Amino acid sequence: MKIKPLQIIAHIILILGVLLMVVPIWISFASSSHDSVTILTEGMKFHLGDQLARNYNEVLNEKGGWSEEVTAAKMFINSFIMALGIATLKVVISAMSAYALVYYRFKLAVPIFWLIFITLLVPLEVRIFPSYKIVSDLGLTNSYTGLILPLVASATATFFFRQFYKTIPDELLESAKLDGANAWSFFIDFLVPLSKTMIAAMFIFMFVYGYSQYLWPLIMTTAEEYWTVVMGMKIIYTESYEGVALPRTAERFAYIILSMIPPVLVVVFLQKWFIKGLIQTEK
Amino acid sequence: MSFLDLKNVTKIYPNGTKAVHETSLSVDEGEFMVFVGPSGCGKSTLLRMVAGLEDITEGDINLDGKLINEVDPSERDVAMVFQNYALYPHMNVYNNLAYGLKNRGIDKETIEQKVNDAAKLLQISDYLQRKPSMLSGGQRQRVAMGRAIVRNPKIFLFDEPLSNLDAKLRIQMRLEIKKLQQKVGVTSIFVTHDQVEAMTLADRLAVINNGIIEQLGTPIEIYDNPKSLFVAGFIGSPQMNFLDGNIKNKTLSAEGFEIKDIDSDFEGEVKLGIRPEHLSQSENSLINLKVDLVEQLGSDNLVYGQLKDKKDFCYRCPGNLTIEKGADLSLNIENNKYYIFDKSTGKRVN
Incomplete structure (x- = not known):
C-alpha cells in the first residue's frame, strides 16, 4: 500500500497528540519511583528509579493529615463513593426529570425547563456559601450525604436526556399505551433501555466531575475521615525540615498516579457504550 | 346496537x-x-x-x-x-x-x-x-x-x-x-x-x-x-372527468353536446361527471377528443386529450386499440353512465 503524504502528516499530528497526553503521565510515574530528595535536587525524572514499591506502599498505608488518621486508601474510597453517588443520582434524577418535561405536557414544562437550564449559569463555586449554609443547617457536614447531595442536580444531563427523548417517535408511546404500559413501565421498559448508551456516557462525565471536586469537599469536611483524593493531594505528604515545610515529592507523584486509577477504570469499563452514546444513530 | x-x-x-x-x-x-x-x-x-x-x-x-x-x-x-x-x-x-x-x-x-x-x-x-x-x-x-x-x-x-x-x-x-x-x-x-x-x-x-x-x-x-x-372525484382511477353544463327542461347542454331526457328535475348550473372507462368510440359521437398523450399500461390505454373548449379529458380503452397522438376520437357514453352534480352544493341530482 502506498502511503500518502497527507497520511504521514495526519499520523505525525496524532502521535504528537498522544505524546502530549502520555509524557506527563510517564514523568509522574517515573518520578514516583525515586526518592524525594533526588526529585527535589535533580528535578523530575524520565527513567525509573528503585523506590517504586516503597513509595507506593507508603502512600497507601501511611496515616497522614493533621491528626495522622487518614490514609490515601481511605481517601480513594471516599472519592469513589462521592463520585459514584453523584454520577448515579445525577443520571437517575436527570433522566426522570427529562421524562417529566417531555412526556407530561403540563403548562409549566417549558418555563421549568429553562429554570433548570439557568442553573448552568450558577455552578457550585458561585453558590458555595448558601449551599454550605443549607447543608450545615441540615447537619450534613462531614457526611457522604453532605458531599453528594448539593451536586446531584444537573442541568446538562437533563438537557441531553430531554433532547434524546424528544427524538423518540410518539407512536412508540402510543403503541406501548395500547399494549398496556403505564407511565412507569414506559420509562423502565422503553426509555431506559433505549437511552442506555446515553446513560453510560452521562455516567462517565458525571463520575469524573464528582471525582475531581475540590472546593466543595474542602469546605464541607473537617473530619479527616471524609477527606477526598483531590484535597489530600495538597494536604498530605509534607514534611518539616529545619522548620520549613518540604513536599515529599516522590510520594506525591505516586499518589497522583494512584488517584488516576478509579476514573480510568470507569472509562475502560464503560467505554464501549460511552462511544456509542456520543455517536448515537441507532434508534 | x-x-x-x-x-x-x-x-x-x-x-x-x-x-x-x-x-x-x-x-x-x-x-x-x-x-x-x-x-x-x-x-x-x-x-x-x-x-x-x-x-x-x-x-x-x-x-x-x-x-x-x-x-x-x-x-x-x-x-x-x-x-x-x-x-x-x-x-x-x-x-x-x-x-x-x-x-x-x-x-x-x-x-x-x-x-x-x-x-x-x-x-x-x-x-x-x-x-x-x-x-x-x-x-x-x-x-x-x-x-x-x-x-x-x-x-x-x-x-x-x-x-x-x-x-x-x-x-x-x-x-x-x-x-x-x-x-x-x-x-x-x-x-x-x-x-x-x-x-x-x-x-x-x-x-x-x-x-x-x-x-x-x-x-x-x-x-x-x-x-x-x-x-x-376521489373514488376511481383515473379520476372521473368533470364538465360544466346547464340543465333546462330535462336537457343537459354542455360545451359542444347535449343530452336529452335526463332522469332529473333539477334545473340550473351542473357538473357532468363521466368515468374514463365508461366511454367508447362510436359513429354517432357525443364527445370529440383531440389526443395529446397515450399511456399504455398493457391491459389498458389511458388516452389524455382536450375537448373543443380546451378542457382536459381522459378516456380509457382496451390495450389492443392503437391510438396515435394527435388523432381525433369520437366518443360516446356507454349505457348512459354519467353523473350529474349540482354545481353549487356538489350533491348528485340524477
Missing part, C-alpha cells in the same frame, strides 16, 4: 380546529371498515379517538355494548398498527409480540404459545430472535400485525400501514391483510388515502372529507353511485 357505535363524535383541537364534525357510524362484528379520504380530512383523528389516543370532544363511542369515552387506551382492548409500525427497537420480535401480553399478567407458557401461533400465522417464526432493525419493510409490517393479533383484541385499527412499503409489496401485503382478517374474523378499521387500497380491502367504505363522512357503503355502491362531487 352494533359492535362499534360512534354517535355524533366530534373532535375540536385546543386551537379551535374542528377536525371531525358530528360523525355517526356503526361497524358490525367481523366487518372490515375502511376510512378513506385526502390527507388532513380527519380520518386518522377518528381512528385515534376509537383507539383512545385522542380525547373525544363531544359524542359517544360504544364498543361491544360498553361506553368507552373515558376508558384508558390500555383498557379498551383495541390493537393498532401504525404507519411506521412503531416496533419496539430494543426488543427482539418475540418480545415485541409478548410485551402486551406480559403487561396483562398472562403466564409465560400461555404467552409463548400465543406468540408462536401468531408468528406461524404470519410466517415470522424464523425471525423471532431478531431485532426490528434487522428486518425488511415487509417483515416489520408482519411483526406489527403480529403484535396486534397476538392480543386477540376486540378490534383492529390500521393507520395507513402500507404507505411505507414499495408498490409491489404494498399489493402483496394488502392481499395478506384481507386474507388474515377473513381468517381471524376480527372487526377492523383501516385508514388510508389510497382509493385502490380502500376499494380492495373494504367490506364497507367511509369516504371522509373535511371531517365529514361524505358517503358510506360497499365499494361497488360507492363506485357505481357516488352521492357527491367529492366522492365521484
